[in-house]
Amino acid sequence: MKHNFGAGPGILPHEVLKQAAAGVLDLNGIGLSILEISHRSAEFEAILDEAVKLVKELLEVPEGYSVLFLQGGASTQFALAPYNLLPEGGKAAYLETGVWANKAMKEAKFFGEVQVVASSKESNFTYIPKDFVIPADAAYFHITSNNTIYGTQSQSFPKSPVPVVCDMSSDIFSRKINVADFGLIYAGAQKNMGPAGTTLVIVKDDILGKSGRKIPAMFNYQVQIEGGSMYNTPPCFAIYVSMLTLNWLKSKGGVAAIEAENIAKAKVLYGEIDRNPLFKGVCAVEDRSHMNVCFVMENPEHEKPFLKLAEEKGIVGIKGHRSVGGFRASIYNALPITSVYVLIDAMQEFAEKNK
Amino acid sequence: MKHNFGAGPGILPHEVLKQAAAGVLDLNGIGLSILEISHRSAEFEAILDEAVKLVKELLEVPEGYSVLFLQGGASTQFALAPYNLLPEGGKAAYLETGVWANKAMKEAKFFGEVQVVASSKESNFTYIPKDFVIPADAAYFHITSNNTIYGTQSQSFPKSPVPVVCDMSSDIFSRKINVADFGLIYAGAQKNMGPAGTTLVIVKDDILGKSGRKIPAMFNYQVQIEGGSMYNTPPCFAIYVSMLTLNWLKSKGGVAAIEAENIAKAKVLYGEIDRNPLFKGVCAVEDRSHMNVCFVMENPEHEKPFLKLAEEKGIVGIKGHRSVGGFRASIYNALPITSVYVLIDAMQEFAEKNK
Incomplete structure (x- = not known):
């Protein structure tokens, strides 16, 4: 999947x-x-x-x-x-x-x-x-x-x-x-x-x-x-x-319902970025998008192996735009929160392996 | 079908x-x-x-x-x-x-x-x-x-x-x-x-x-x-x-092959229009399209019942444009010649019934 x-x-x-x-x-x-x-x-x-x-x-x-x-x-x-x-x-x-x-x-x-x-x-x-x-x-x-x-x-x-x-x-x-x-x-x-x-x-x-x-x-x-x-x-x-x-x-309940889901998805993903010492966000916290979550790694040399791990778990499309680098996880309406958890698991697994 | x-x-x-x-x-x-x-x-x-x-x-x-x-x-x-x-x-x-x-x-x-x-x-x-x-x-x-x-x-x-x-x-x-x-x-x-x-x-x-x-x-x-x-x-x-x-x-053999098929389709359909006394073409013979075959009926009162007969045979999309009236049979590349024969059969059947 x-x-x-x-x-x-x-x-x-x-x-x-x-x-x-x-x-x-x-x-x-x-x-x-x-x-x-x-x-x-x-x-x-x-x-x-x-x-x-x-x-x-x-x-x-x-x-x-x-x-x-x-x-x-x-x-x-x-x-x-x-x-x-x-x-x-x-x-x-x-x-x-x-x-x-x-x-x-x-x-x-x-x-x-x-x-x-x-x-x-x-x-x-x-x-x-x-x-x-x-x-x-x-x-x-x-x-x-x-x-x-x-x-x-x-x-x-x-x-x-x-x-x-x-x-x-x-x-x-x-x-x-x-x-x-x-x-x-x-x-x-x-x-x-x-x-x-x-x-x-x-x-x-x-x-x-x-x-x-x-x-x-x-x-x-x-x-x-x-x-x-x-x-x-x-x-x-x-x-x-x-x-x-x-x-x-x-x-699904319309825009208000999907907005609540989108906020929940963004919250857990930004939460992991802020918590996990290997990752960091790239933009002002108050302007963070609930659609495109951009982040990089504290050690840029970790980015390639992390991308590889993510791909092994079926995660696609997270490479960041060339002008920003790092990663961009787009969490549009149709993306289930379960997919966000798969990404978070990968981030935690990678951090565990690279302590 | x-x-x-x-x-x-x-x-x-x-x-x-x-x-x-x-x-x-x-x-x-x-x-x-x-x-x-x-x-x-x-x-x-x-x-x-x-x-x-x-x-x-x-x-x-x-x-x-x-x-x-x-x-x-x-x-x-x-x-x-x-x-x-x-x-x-x-x-x-x-x-x-x-x-x-x-x-x-x-x-x-x-x-x-x-x-x-x-x-x-x-x-x-x-x-x-x-x-x-x-x-x-x-x-x-x-x-x-x-x-x-x-x-x-x-x-x-x-x-x-x-x-x-x-x-x-x-x-x-x-x-x-x-x-x-x-x-x-x-x-x-x-x-x-x-x-x-x-x-x-x-x-x-x-x-x-x-x-x-x-x-x-x-x-x-x-x-x-x-x-x-x-x-x-x-x-x-x-x-x-x-x-x-x-x-x-x-x-299918490319453009030359499909052109031969299109000419064949057009030929039999225009042939029937010219042969069948109830139908007639609307434009200059030398400029006739091999894609859109436009025709009317000698007796305009026949057009509604003919359209009905055609629809009963699964023929769709032959109503002519409002600025020309009558019928337009578009015989694009993907239309098989068998469909053209179904239309010709309907024309002949209608003519037989309305002698």
Whole structure:
């Protein structure tokens, strides 16, 4: 048995995989695969409707917001956010918390001025800057809620005089959020929502149509809203599996219930990192992510043999990103706490052998 | 048993569906699903490499071309082609052969001037215009090789003084083409290549970098080439199933073999349409598509009962597009000729009953 701590595309619930495989062979007994039916068929329209309904229900999306399933990942949204929201000659404010925030800024510069309100770059992004002022003349303020590479996560969101745009790719559906605090939320599916291949966008309708830009159809949120995410053929299978995953989340008790589980998983794993003399965390304790737990070893020479031991126990995907090194254990929604205990056992066993 | 004549997402080979379902449960026995492995894993990199290799092999792609698997469908390419190829103040030439050509033109107008070299709009696109001149001062010439809605297909491609950009969404891999005749080929996967969710792009390297535009990363072919289709997380599953489908095509004898089958399927079906007094074709005989066979009934009141009869025989997806009416039987690569004979039998049975 594998314990999948991969950073993404990440672990999906076993029940969902079984349902998805069945749908590839024969969707709900219709005699056709989910891969070969029209997106305009009653069957697929019901899937998309259900997926949108589940997003609204699980995140308690208020009136006045639209929910879209698009393509191209968060990297495409890095460009679409300014394309739709930033007027010619306008300015957008960004919080620089890592590589993904950087990439989002880089794309925004194609469309206007980028003002960095604060950055933790000088410390290789080991913390989330907290003292900053969001300029009231910015078109929006952009933040990355969870920084997969560094293992930091915003535990709260600032009050903002302008719409908040948030990249929630790696922690959406992992904890309760107040959607009304945001103008635009986007997230690649491949952590907690489903497989790679679709991108969730939740946008407040009344922030659109103000930039004065002429925007090609596929890049225009308004066009996608009017088309109900079907201006063109959507990524049907990725949406199908997202629907199944969100349905699984609902059956588990929803976001509040999974948040409690995620906190429990993070607590035991960080507890072991802090307790075990061979290991140490890499970022500010108050900004520790409940999704990506990054740690290194006091003696870097221990890292290779520890990785080997972990692999022997079926633990996969814990190698840290090259820019941080060490280890990164991603403990997304679908990862059971039993897998976390397997990792902790490996850490304890290794410490015992290397006293 | 269903006979899937749907226009797309369309029929996929049964063997491919079985392999895809197996990969969703456990990819090649690694103990993880194709849906939950990193795109940077050795397993996925091998899949993407194989998919690119199969495209090059099956289409005999010459040196100097790059093969990309992107997202967003052909509709995104409608914008990316001019974004990458059309200089500010430049002009692009388009052949107007239907709704999809129209949509491509509409997106190009965001980037520059569009010159329509010829159009069959006045006849509701029932033929492919043939007498036209491609302006030598255009940045490129755009053509739609197969017009799904109307059932027309270009049986040859014009010599062009400028790079030819071709939307081959609905007939790529169905017949031999000479890639060297094109500067840019793009195609949504969901007809002959795989499921919805990925888009094939074949681009001649030396036509890039000449527009002088600054292009955001995800919209920039050069960036996607440098990233090997992995600038960001690709649509792993759609690429996986495309690889399986291309592998199936190779095992069938490749493009030349499938082209012979497609011609045979088209011949018997058009033969019945022309022979059966109750049915008639809708477009110019010399431009008839070998992928989408559009036809109506001499007596429009016969259409509902014929559709009912067809459905009773397990025939699905033959209702014509609302802008043409009647019927559209899509006979993509994966549709066996036995399904075509079932449709022909239904046509003959209906004619017999309604003499």
